[in-house]
Amino acid sequence: xxxxxxxxxxxxxxxxxxxxxxxxxxxxxxxxxxxxxxxxxxxxxxxxxxxxxxxxxxxxxxxxxxxxxxxxxxxxxxxxxxxxxxxxxxxxxxxxxxxxxxxxxxxxxxxxxxxxxxxxxxxxxxxxxxxxxxxxxxxxxxxxxxxxxxxxxxxxxxxxxxxxxxxxxxxxxxxxxxxxxxxxxxxxxxxxxxxxxxxxxxxxxxxxxxxxxxxxxxxxxxxxxxxxxxxxxxxxxxxxxxxxxxxxxxxxxxxxxxxxxxxxxxxxxxxxxxxxxxxxxxxxxxxxxxxxxxxxxxxxxxxxxxxx
Numbered sequence: 633x634x635x636x637x638x639x640x641x642x643x644x645x646x647x648x649x650x651x652x653x654x655x656x657x658x659x660x661x662x663x664x665x666x667x668x669x670x671x672x673x674x675x676x677x678x679x680x681x682x683x684x685x686x687x688x689x690x691x692x693x694x695x696x697x698x699x700x701x702x703x704x705x706x707x708x709x710x711x712x713x714x715x716x717x718x719x720x721x722x723x724x725x726x727x728x729x730x731x732x733x734x735x736x737x738x739x740x741x742x743x744x745x746x747x748x749x750x751x752x753x754x755x756x757x758x759x760x761x762x763x764x765x766x767x768x769x770x771x772x773x774x775x776x777x778x779x780x781x782x783x784x785x786x787x788x789x790x791x792x793x794x795x796x797x798x799x800x801x802x803x804x805x806x807x808x809x810x811x812x813x814x815x816x817x818x819x820x821x822x823x824x825x826x827x828x829x830x831x832x833x834x835x836x837x838x839x840x841x842x843x844x845x846x847x848x849x850x851x852x853x854x855x856x857x858x859x860x861x862x863x864x865x866x867x868x869x870x871x872x873x874x875x876x877x878x879x880x881x882x883x884x885x886x887x888x889x890x891x892x893x894x895x896x897x898x899x900x901x902x903x904x905x906x907x908x909x910x911x912x913x914x915x916x917x918x919x920x921x922x923x924x925x926x927x928x929x930x931x932x933x934x935x936x937x938x939x940x
Contacts (some may be wrong), residue, residue, distance in 0.1 A: 633661075633691055633734070633859060640665045640689035641672065642723055643696030648738055648796070651805045651851035651872040652693050657853060663842035665689055667695040675718035684726040692727050693854065694720060694776075698769075699740075702903070704764035704810040712850050716772035724779050728789050732756065735791040736858055738864065741771045741798065741909055742766050751910035754795070755869055763904060777866050784864055792861060794854060797909045801847030802935045814844060817881055818929070818936055821888040832885070838878030843908045845871050846928035849921040856919045870909040871921045885911035887929050 633639070639656060643649035644666040650766050656664055665687050672683055698708075698715040705712055720737065727735045744752045757777070762770045797810030804815040811819070817834070824832045832869040853869045861867065873885075881894055923931075 635660050636663055637690045637733075638688065639691045639693070640687065640696065641693045642719075643694075645669075645803070646697075646699070647769070647799060647801055647803045647805070647847050647867050648694060648850065649693070649695035651801060651847040652695055652854055654848065655851035655855050662721045672707075674722060675715055677718075677722050680722040680726055684730045687826045687841070688730060689727075690733050691722065691858070692732050693858075694723050694735060696723070696739045700805070700810045701812045701816070702765050708880070709768045709844060713768035713772050716769065717775060720772070720776040720779065724776070724783060724791065727791070728783050728787055731751050733790065734815050734858065734862075735780070735789070736854060737776050737791065737793040738854075739777055739793055739795045740770070741868075741870075741907065742770045742794060743773050743777070743795065746904060750906050751872070751908040752868070753910045754865060754913060757866075760770075780866075781782055790862055792857065792863070793866035794857060795866055795868045796850050797843045797845050797868070797911075798907075799845055799847045799850055800932055802932065804847075804935070806930060806936060806940070813842065813877065814884070814929070815932070815936075817876070817884045818888065818933055819940075821881075821885050821890040822933075822936065822940075824892060825888055825890040829892055831895045832881075832890065833895045833897050834877065834881055835897055836877065836902035837898050838876060838881065838894075838896050840877050840902045840904065841874040841906040841908065842877060842880065843870050843872075843874040844880075844925055844928075845869065845921060846923035846931070849923050853914065857914075857917075861902065861917060867914050867917075868909045868911045869914060870911040871925075872908075872915070874906070875925070883926060884929060885897070887926070887933055
């Protein structure tokens with residue numbers, strides 16, 4: 633991928649897309665194309681075709697998606713499957729028609745079966761039932777992976793897919809209802825500190841284990857794979873380490889500087905007991921993560937403070 637190559641980052645204002653954009657800029661790429669959702673509705677087949685005709689990108693990072701936490705996924709089930717299928721169908725198909733040299737599709741760790749063995753290996757895809765709350769989103773992402781594989785098989789396209797673990801970082805979503813657990817806790821502890829609250833309530837027992845990766849590490853891995861990987865197998869991207877929600881809360885509480893208590897509402901669901909991805913396939917290719925969880929949360933909290 634030449635430094636002057638025309639590179640389209642779809643979803644450049646989201647957490648993943650903006651991290652990819654930063655990684656490309658830092659590496660010296662000078663011809664990055666972007667469009668905001670108001671400039672280009674990626675669900676619109678005619679609009680996407682016109683964009684590809686006009687810009688003729690050589691490389692595509694498909695990081696655009698409708699995303700959210702458990703509440704959003706379960707509430708807007710139709711939108712999550714419809715919008716994501718439209719976005720990826722349009723971009724993948726136009727990339728094939730217009731001769732894009734290489735495309736990377738970003739999936740999600742929720743594609744794995746709810747009761748799959750831990751840690752999650754790439755070959756566990758489609759071996760069991762999905763978690764019901766985010767099934768529509770997961771089905772869309774699985775369709776994207778399979779579409780990439782099918783276009784490789786039939787048309788010999790150099791399209792690849794990656795599967796990030798739970799991400800956090802700059803430009804994260806801190807919505808009170810629709811955010812993921814780590815940014816939600818940053819917001820909750822911050823607001824409790826400002827208001828002088830005595831305690832912060834956390835759903836469940838605090839025992840579920842979760843893995844997290846700083847979004848700029850994901851972008852670093854994505855660029856590494858774009859430059860070095862051309863195989864059909866999709867690739868997990870994670871840190872190979874997890875911690876309990878309780879320990880995560882204690883860490884965030886310390887970084888934010890909240891001095892009250894933690895209260896666990898055990899009437900609320902815990903979700904999957906453990907969700908750790910096996911990233912050994914990627915590690916064996918020569919990449920591993922760099923940003924510790926503590927360091928990453930400090931960076932994310934600084935970003936949160938600059939915007940709230």
